[in-house]
Amino acid sequence: MKQYTMQELRIKNNLTQEQIAQKVGISKDYVSLIERGKRSPSDKIKNKFAKIYNVPVVQIFLAIQRTNSTIKEVE
Numbered sequence: 839m840k841q842y843t844m845q846e847l848r849i850k851n852n853l854t855q856e857q858i859a860q861k862v863g864i865s866k867d868y869v870s871l872i873e874r875g876k877r878s879p880s881d882k883i884k885n886k887f888a889k890i891y892n893v894p895v896v897q898i899f900l901a902i903q904r905t906n907s908t909i910k911e912v913e
Contacts (some may be wrong), residue, residue, distance in 0.1 A: 844905045845873040847887075861886075884898045884902070
């Protein structure tokens with residue numbers, strides 16, 4: 839299974855931050871914070887992402903982990 843970052847998952851599904859925010863029920867700013875590794879969403883929100891992206895919830899956990907590690911490599 840290819841590992842994606844949260845941003846890659848969103849782009850792969852042809853969604854904007856605003857669209858995913860509306861579907862999940864969070865703000866666009868919160869989506870941005872998640873994608874930049876500044877916030878970790880609750881399990882409830884992770885489940886919503888998984889359903890929208892049609893992936894197992896474990897892939898969302900891995901995407902968040904990959905997002906955070908990619909950011910640390912850049913810093």
